[in-house]
Amino acid sequence: MPTDDARELIQLTRDVADKFLAPIVDEHEKSETYPEGLFATLGEAGLLSVPYPEEWGGGAQPYEVYLQVLEELAARWAAVAVAVSVHGLSCHPLFAYGTDEQKRTWLPNMLGGNTIGAYSLSEPQAGSDAAALACKAVAGAAGYVVTGEKAWITHGGIADFYTLFARTGEGSRGISCFLVDSDTPGLSFGKPEEKMGLHAVPTTSAHYDHAVIDAGRRIGEEGQGLQIAFSALDSGRLGIAAVAVGLAQAALDTAVTYAQERTAFGRRIIDHQGLGFLLADMAAAVDSARATYLDAARRRDAGLPYSRQASVAKLVATDAAMKVTTDAVQVLGGYGYTRDFPVERYMREAKITQIFEGTNQIQRLVISRSLAAN
Structure with a gap:
């Protein structure tokens, strides 16, 4: 079960994301401009160092908690969440394979957000x-x-x-x-x-x-090098799975809110069974995807093999994100196809999650080889 510290950290993440990410995401995504200073702010809040030990300036939280932090960030701004995940991926080789001198020299500034x-x-x-x-x-x-x-x-x-x-x-x-x-x-x-x-x-x-x-x-x-790269990629795949779930959750929330407010034929559209069932399937996909990444993270935290589970989580979560965001556009109809609502952006952003940190075809290869080796 999450500790009080973990719950407080996740709530802090929501507060930081609502205050610093949500108000500016549309502006920067539309103008394609970099949010200067934002990652330093995230570093000051301790959100770049969540799973690392305190001796290096980390938050000493389980990976399960770190992934929930990524999910919360992604629900507001996927590009920032991806960059945070990649930053964590970039720190992993130094932390896991670097000498003590190398870690003393570089790791504290990395984890504190002074260097990205x-x-x-x-x-x-x-x-x-x-x-x-x-x-x-x-x-x-x-x-x-x-x-x-x-x-x-x-x-x-x-x-x-x-x-x-x-x-x-x-x-x-x-x-x-x-x-x-x-x-x-x-x-x-x-x-x-x-x-x-x-x-x-x-x-x-x-x-x-x-x-x-x-x-x-x-x-x-x-x-x-390849041993180092692949050890980091398992963790990175979980990061992308969490980002995908955050995207999907944001799309679901937007679709549900719209369906509760929009009326057709004298009723809220959420009360029409055809659309209500679509939203139910979207919710089931989000919840199932979240469960896969949490399962893999708990195995990682327990020191158990989790490579196959990381690939399963990445595959399931990113495929779910693509479907849920596409369905969210459908729920909003013509409005979903415009930039007046964020679901068209969510759909565009979800696509890349199926491609990076190993395409989903590669994830299927990893999973099938794991099964063949048993």
């Missing part, structure tokens, strides 16, 4: 197939010289640090992990992608032109 991170794994020709990375890091006297392209970086060009995965050898055991400063000479970024949704937080490519990374910025052992 981005996760740099994908490449133009290596998205779901992480073992196909081509960006190279060649060891030399001055450190590692990095050359190549990275793609689909949330917070690209704005983040203060990048958790980079680059090739230091051959094969799947030839990938290493690095913590890269944003102002590293030789590192540049492409123009922000023109996306379907999540407009307020940029997604860019990155170009490394013989950028020199100090050897002390390598996280873990050389060649340990």
Whole structure:
């Protein structure tokens, strides 16, 4: 059961989201402008460090609670919630594989929101197939010289640090992990992608032109990169599942409110069985999706294997978000297709949740391989 501290944190998240996110989300999403200073505010409130130990400035809360924080943020502003999840994903390699000295040097500022991170794994020709990375890091006297392209970086060009995965050898055991400063000479970024949704937080490519990374910025052992990446991705998939549930809940709430107020044929439209049943299915999808991510998180918190459950949660929650947001547009009818109501934005935002942190086809592959291995 949630502790009093956990309940207070979730209520704090709602208060912060209602005060700082909800009033400005429409403005920034429509104008595609970045909310300067917002992530520092979230850091000051302790919302960027929820699952990490107190010794590093964390909130020392279970992952189950952290995911509920993400859900609350996503219900107000999905782009911000995704960026918070990605920031947590970017901190995980340092926390789990870094030396004590590395953690003392960088982790407190990351968790406090003084520095915001981005996760740099994908490449133009290596998205779901992480073992196909081509960006190279060649060891030399001055450190590692990095050359190549990275793609689909949330917070690209704005983040203060990048958790980079680059090739230091051959094969799947030839990938290493690095913590890269944003102002590293030789590192540049492409123009922000023109996306379907999540407009307020940029997604860019990155170009490394013989950028020199100090050897002390390598996280873990050389060649340990894919192990590090995949360990973080399980947690990241749960983050996206929670974001998807937040989106779906927001769409459901909007649809229910509208259906209670709109009348047709002399009755509220929610009282017409055809539409009432549609809303019931939407509610069942949201509740079921939430249960899957909470189940996986509780396994993670208990130290049990949870990789398959993380893929199940990501698959179920993001498919549910796509259906629920689409149905919300249907409930609102013509109004749902306009920008006067947020459901059209929710629908656009839900689509990407089925794609990043491993497409849902990849999640099915992970699940089926787990079953075959039993």
